[in-house]
Amino acid sequence: MTAPLRIGIAGLGTVGGGVLKVLERHAELLAGRTGRRMVVTAVSARTRSRDRGVDLSAARWYEDAVALAADPDVDVVVELIGGSEGVAREVCETALSRGKHVVTANKALLAIHGTGLARLAEENGVALSFEAAVAGGIPVIKGLREGLAANCVTEVHGILNGTCNYILTEMRETGREFGDVLAEAQKLGYAEADPSFDIDGVDAAHKLAILTSVAFGCAVDFDAVHIEGIRHISALDIEYASELGFRIKLLGIARRSDGGVEQRVHPAMVPVSSPIATVDGVFNAVVAEGDFVERVTFVGRGAGAGPTASAVVADLVDIARGRVSHAFGVPSGRLESVRAAPPEERRGAYYLRLMVVDRPGVIAEVAAALRDENVSMESFLQRGRAPGEAVPVVLTTHDTDEASMQRALASLSRLEAILEAPRLIRIERF
Amino acid sequence: MTAPLRIGIAGLGTVGGGVLKVLERHAELLAGRTGRRMVVTAVSARTRSRDRGVDLSAARWYEDAVALAADPDVDVVVELIGGSEGVAREVCETALSRGKHVVTANKALLAIHGTGLARLAEENGVALSFEAAVAGGIPVIKGLREGLAANCVTEVHGILNGTCNYILTEMRETGREFGDVLAEAQKLGYAEADPSFDIDGVDAAHKLAILTSVAFGCAVDFDAVHIEGIRHISALDIEYASELGFRIKLLGIARRSDGGVEQRVHPAMVPVSSPIATVDGVFNAVVAEGDFVERVTFVGRGAGAGPTASAVVADLVDIARGRVSHAFGVPSGRLESVRAAPPEERRGAYYLRLMVVDRPGVIAEVAAALRDENVSMESFLQRGRAPGEAVPVVLTTHDTDEASMQRALASLSRLEAILEAPRLIRIERF
Numbered sequence: 001m002t003a004p005l006r007i008g009i010a011g012l013g014t015v016g017g018g019v020l021k022v023l024e025r026h027a028e029l030l031a032g033r034t035g036r037r038m039v040v041t042a043v044s045a046r047t048r049s050r051d052r053g054v055d056l057s058a059a060r061w062y063e064d065a066v067a068l069a070a071d072p073d074v075d076v077v078v079e080l081i082g083g084s085e086g087v088a089r090e091v092c093e094t095a096l097s098r099g100k101h102v103v104t105a106n107k108a109l110l111a112i113h114g115t116g117l118a119r120l121a122e123e124n125g126v127a128l129s130f131e132a133a134v135a136g137g138i139p140v141i142k143g144l145r146e147g148l149a150a151n152c153v154t155e156v157h158g159i160l161n162g163t164c165n166y167i168l169t170e171m172r173e174t175g176r177e178f179g180d181v182l183a184e185a186q187k188l189g190y191a192e193a194d195p196s197f198d199i200d201g202v203d204a205a206h207k208l209a210i211l212t213s214v215a216f217g218c219a220v221d222f223d224a225v226h227i228e229g230i231r232h233i234s235a236l237d238i239e240y241a242s243e244l245g246f247r248i249k250l251l252g253i254a255r256r257s258d259g260g261v262e263q264r265v266h267p268a269m270v271p272v273s274s275p276i277a278t279v280d281g282v283f284n285a286v287v288a289e290g291d292f293v294e295r296v297t298f299v300g301r302g303a304g305a306g307p308t309a310s311a312v313v314a315d316l317v318d319i320a321r322g323r324v325s326h327a328f329g330v331p332s333g334r335l336e337s338v339r340a341a342p343p344e345e346r347r348g349a350y351y352l353r354l355m356v357v358d359r360p361g362v363i364a365e366v367a368a369a370l371r372d373e374n375v376s377m378e379s380f381l382q383r384g385r386a387p388g389e390a391v392p393v394v395l396t397t398h399d400t401d402e403a404s405m406q407r408a409l410a411s412l413s414r415l416e417a418i419l420e421a422p423r424l425i426r427i428e429r430f
Numbered sequence: 431m432t433a434p435l436r437i438g439i440a441g442l443g444t445v446g447g448g449v450l451k452v453l454e455r456h457a458e459l460l461a462g463r464t465g466r467r468m469v470v471t472a473v474s475a476r477t478r479s480r481d482r483g484v485d486l487s488a489a490r491w492y493e494d495a496v497a498l499a500a501d502p503d504v505d506v507v508v509e510l511i512g513g514s515e516g517v518a519r520e521v522c523e524t525a526l527s528r529g530k531h532v533v534t535a536n537k538a539l540l541a542i543h544g545t546g547l548a549r550l551a552e553e554n555g556v557a558l559s560f561e562a563a564v565a566g567g568i569p570v571i572k573g574l575r576e577g578l579a580a581n582c583v584t585e586v587h588g589i590l591n592g593t594c595n596y597i598l599t600e601m602r603e604t605g606r607e608f609g610d611v612l613a614e615a616q617k618l619g620y621a622e623a624d625p626s627f628d629i630d631g632v633d634a635a636h637k638l639a640i641l642t643s644v645a646f647g648c649a650v651d652f653d654a655v656h657i658e659g660i661r662h663i664s665a666l667d668i669e670y671a672s673e674l675g676f677r678i679k680l681l682g683i684a685r686r687s688d689g690g691v692e693q694r695v696h697p698a699m700v701p702v703s704s705p706i707a708t709v710d711g712v713f714n715a716v717v718a719e720g721d722f723v724e725r726v727t728f729v730g731r732g733a734g735a736g737p738t739a740s741a742v743v744a745d746l747v748d749i750a751r752g753r754v755s756h757a758f759g760v761p762s763g764r765l766e767s768v769r770a771a772p773p774e775e776r777r778g779a780y781y782l783r784l785m786v787v788d789r790p791g792v793i794a795e796v797a798a799a800l801r802d803e804n805v806s807m808e809s810f811l812q813r814g815r816a817p818g819e820a821v822p823v824v825l826t827t828h829d830t831d832e833a834s835m836q837r838a839l840a841s842l843s844r845l846e847a848i849l850e851a852p853r854l855i856r857i858e859r860f
Binding site for chain 1: 448451452456459460462463465561567568569572573576577578579580581582647703705708709720721722723724725726727728729730731736737739740741742743744746747748751752753754755756759760761764
């Protein structure tokens with residue numbers, strides 16, 4: 001048997017605890033699969049005293065995670081601190097530049113500094129692995145980078161944030177409003193005390209930027225992601241979506257075309273018959289479209305100690321076996337810089353909800369505003385007549401240019417008879 | 431750049447043609463991903479003259495595929511001949527024993543001789559790769575073996591035969607009978623002229639045996655698979671399934687428990703809400719359950735030139751990159767020989783359809799036969815009264831031992847009032 005793989009873990013929160021548990025419970029199994037022992041030789045965390053249910057007496061303790069990353073008795077550093085700057089970044093850079101492999105679950109770091117870290121890993125002949133950074137336990141980085149390596153991938157999309165998917169699922173199942181369900185999710189531990197990273201779409205955007213790079217072989221470009229969160233989704237929209245045969249999901253969508261690469265995170269309506277429409281609760285899904293394989297879908301748990309630790313340890317197994325890939329599928333010097341196609345270039349269908357004064361002529365005004373921008377309606381719903389009061393008017397459009405749609409929206413907003421900001425949700429038919 | 435990877439392809443049918451096309455169209459892309467050129471240096475097929483749309487003039491032509499497998503200018507042999515014995519087997523054994531990697535889509539060969547071939551590959555320090563043998567383009571072998579390597583996998587199940595799934599989907603959507611839909615599938619090229627391998631469940635069983643070995647780390651044991659096909663599924667059962675909230679799918683199911691490993695291929699009713707219930711047409715799905723990752727689902731095209739070639743070339747990319755795994759996840763000497771749990775040990779729910787004479791007392795006789803074996807009914811449907819004629823009686827049971835159920839079935843078959851062999855379909859709630 002080859003020498004043991006010596007692991008240093010920086011960050012012993014939920015995921016770190018999970019990793020320790022996997023390594024302990026499956027020590028024999030993993031040795032069988034890799035031909036090597038996996039030994040935790042160093043750990044670092046904020047509090048030393050907490051009981052993590054695993055004996056850590058043989059591991060060296062570091063107050064300073066960066067010092068751990070420089071420990072000569074460590075072959076692989078597992079970075080589970082989080083955040084795109086500061087200690088996490090320093091840990092990864094220190095480890096890589098000293099010729100240690102890095103396994104990380106840190107999507108923010110990779111979304112911002114991924115290309116540079118990949119270069120640093122290459123220069124030092126080590127692995128930069130991040131299966132756990134996207135879609136938790138689902139082996140989607142491996143699936144895209146290696147499993148679909150024979151393909152030119154033209155599209156990748158998915159449900160990348162479990163918190164949002166849980167909230168949207170609950171809203172649909174109970175008819176409750178966003179704020180109410182969010183508060184409950186926070187109590188249950190499905191949402192953070194400060195939930196903005198999740199519900200404003202930033203977390204999903206980090207993951208999408210990583211997926212885009214792996215799928216298309218282009219440099220990570222987080223700044224190019226168009227981001228909208230789910231705060232403005234109301235129970236009413238979810239109800240109308242069901243009535244029209246759709247589900248509302250927070251999606252990350254990346255498409256490559258002649259116009260460049262388009263990256264968007266926003267709530268979208270998907271037909272109930274589409275495979276991801278039924279991916280509910282905290283589950284994640286990633287769908288990739290390759291020119292030979294066609295459509296492949298991966299579904300599983302996108303978060304939690306067990307699933308995330310599963311992904312971290314899968315990366316460790318690859319490293320122990322010497323199965324090393326370029327971080328984003330090709331050498332960092334070959335990652336293309338592709339034009340970022342702006343969201344205005346989208347062409348597709350839209351759902352629009354207006355709250356209008358119920359008086360004669362209003363619908364004619366709405367119809368005229370759409371017609372003036374060449375937006376063609378596909379369906380139109382108006383119900384609940386209470387003269388003089390606000391009534392919802394819901395319509396869906398045929399395929400339209402986003403730019404036209406936005407101009408129509410601006411005109412609509414100026415109409416006196418329209419009482420709230422119009423709600424626009426993109427329709428995606430996969 | 432490293433020396434080119436020299437590929438010999440034995441068998442230039444649909445899949446072989448697809449592989450040539452991928453290698454030609456994506457030559458640059460693949461070189462970028464692997465750092466090497468992939469060059470087809472030798473080919474072998476039944477007819478030389480057929481136009482395969484790709485220039486093969488630089489490749490050496492072999493009448494005899496086994497001679498190709500011995501060509502010193504070949505690093506990897508791609509075996510696409512098929513069949514568990516004869517030329518295909520000889521090609522693989524020749525290649526491996528001469529230190530050449532083997533990539534194959536041949537499920538029959540692996541299901542029967544997988545363990546021995548894996549040993550031969552190890553002895554010669556080369557790869558035996560077979561992503562294309564199970565679920566076509568879906569990277570499920572890689573997903574299980576590497577992506578879920580941190581887990582003890584306890585269950586794997588899926589829709590493994592696209593022909594059967596197409597037929598069952600068509601039957602449900604059109605209300606037509608099995609024979610009628612099969613004939614149409616044959617015309618459309620979705621079913622073979624001799625369809626028995628597919629519709630009798632043998633093809634799915636080959637794939638299941640491979641999945642079982644990869645998932646659980648046990649020796650491939652095709653003989654232990656309990657196999658039932660879909661010939662006896664009638665339009666009536668499909669209709670009742672829908673009414674009861676189920677879909678009928680041909681499933682492969684492998685479970686590991688204290689009693690050993692259970693492997694079954696048979697039609698099953700799954701709740702419409704379960705993720706694989708909506709996997710329709712020629713699509714395949716594989717679901718794995720790991721102790722840390724929990725449930726992961728993979729969906730995609732299970733057959734066809736493009737998807738299958740995608741899987742073959744993904745294996746070639748791994749070999750070109752030097753990413754080599756044990757064929758079944760652990761060294762062949764460590765593959766466990768596990769007790770095969772016989773199907774009689776299954777415990778679960780059942781659907782039963784009886785055609786009975788509509789006369790007083792029949793239901794009491796049916797109920798008594800079930801009660802005598804401690805089979806407890808969950809639901810009961812009887813409709814369409816035409817005195818003296820055969821009427822369908824449909825019932826579902828609570829969880830029951832398969833052995834009890836089979837005894838009850840035998841008793842029922844002996845009742846004079848029961849006019850046809852009772853139809854039993856297992857219910858699987860995933």
